[in-house]
Amino acid sequence: GNSVTQMEGPVTLSEEAFLTINCTYTATGYPSLFWYVQYPGEGLQLLLKATKADDKGSNKGFEATYRKETTSFHLEKGSVQVSDSAVYFCALKEGDAGNMLTFGGGTRLMVKP
C-alpha cells in the first residue's frame, strides 16, 4: 500500500535559518504530492502541491520538487520566521484509491527569535 515517511521532529531553528524537512513516499502508481501545515489548535492548510515528476510546488517562500527517481518531496525554505512555527505534513494522493490522502506522521518546526 501507499505510505509517506517524514523526518522526525521537533526541528528547532533560529529565525532566518534555512529549512529542510525530508519526505519520502511509497506508491504503486504516479501520485500527486502535497505539503499541508497545521498551526496550533487549527485544521490543516494546503501549503503547496505537485502533480507530476519534476514539478516544483511553491508558496509563501516554501518550495518542494517532485523527485520520482528518489521518491521524495522535500520541503525547503531559505529563511524561516517565527510565524512559520507549526506542524508540517507531507501527503500523497492516487486517483484510483478513492481520492484519499495518505499522510506522513508530521514534523514539528519551532523557530526561535
Place this chain on the structure above:
Amino acid sequence: ETGVTQSPTHLIKTRGQQVTLRCSSQSGHNTVSWYQQALGQGPQFIFQYYREEENGRGNFPPRFSGLQFPNYSSELNVNALELDDSALYLCASSLKGGATDTQYFGPGTRLTVL
C-alpha cells in the same frame, strides 16, 4: 467564497455513547472526506462521500458511518464510542471532476471519550 466549517468545535462523550459530527463543504465543492487525527500523529482517512454515496473507505470499523446531503454537507456518526476514538476529526471538501480535486480542510472537531 465560504470555507469548510465543522461543528461542534469540542465534544466530550463517555464510552459506549454515540456521536454525530457535522461538516459544511466549501462553496462549489461536491465531495467530502473525513479523517481522524490522533494526538501527535498524521490524519488517517475514514471515508469519502460523493453524490450522497460512499466513495472509498479506510481501515475503520462499521461503527463509523456517514451521510452526505443534497447540499453536499456531511455527517460523521460513530456508535459505541471507545476510548481510542478520542481524536481530532477533520473534514475536507473537494471538487471531483473539476480542474483540480485538491482537498481543503476545516478546523476540525476535538472529540474526547471518557
